[in-house]
Amino acid sequence: MIRFTVCKDFPSHIKNQVWQIASDVKRMTEFWRGIKELNVVKNGDFYEGSVHFAFPASGKIRIEIENSLVRLVYLSGPMKGTQEISINETKLCSNWNVKLNFPYLLFERWIRDHFEQGARNALKRIVDSVQDSS
Numbered sequence: 001m002i003r004f005t006v007c008k009d010f011p012s013h014i015k016n017q018v019w020q021i022a023s024d025v026k027r028m029t030e031f032w033r034g035i036k037e038l039n040v041v042k043n044g045d046f047y048e049g050s051v052h053f054a055f056p057a058s059g060k061i062r063i064e065i066e067n068s069l070v071r072l073v074y075l076s077g078p079m080k081g082t083q084e085i086s087i088n089e090t091k092l093c094s095n096w097n098v099k100l101n102f103p104y105l106l107f108e109r110w111i112r113d114h115f116e117q118g119a120r121n122a123l124k125r126i127v128d129s130v131q132d133s134s
Contacts, residue, residue: 001081001097001098001099002079002081002096002097002098002099002100002108002111002112002115003096003097004095004096004112004115004116004119005093005094005095005096006093006094006116006119006120006123007091007092007093007094007123008091008092008093008120008123008124008126008127009090009091010090010091010092010127010130010131011090012089012090014127014130014131015087015089015090017130017133018087018092018126018127018130019068019087021126021129021130022070022085022087022092022126023065023070023085025038025040025047025063025065030125031122031125031126031129032118032122033054033118033121033122034053034054034055034115034118035051035052035053035054036052036053036054037051037052038050038051038052038061039051039052040061040063045064046062046063046064046065047062047063048060048061048062048063049061051074051077053077053078055078057077057078057104058077059074059075059076059077059078059079060074060075060076060077061073061074061075062075068086068087068088069084069085069086070084070085070086071083071084072084072085074098077101078100078101078104079098079099079100079101079104080098080099080101081096081097081098081099082095082096082097082098083095083096083097083098083119084096092123092126092127093123094119094122094123096115096116096119
């Protein structure tokens, strides 16, 4: 099981712009480089469809967006579980709770470190994109 949380601080006056980007499903591949392609359609209060990862694998995904939370639910593919992106007044966070399927399970320690670094980089790209445009 891979579980971790990473956060990126930002000045409170850019919170709305940071959240606008972090919660934009259409821009996820721009910031989350582990997601190569996201093919989802809105179905009521959530999105569902397929996800193609940067490594050679794909799966089914459901994306739920609430007040200050984006929940990516990995339903099938190389992993099952959730990734949550949340925001408060000065912090953007990514919380992972996923279980790898075989054969990826064999490389769990390396994959965990890789996912954690990727999440740190994604949060930084999101915050930096707002700060660079200000």
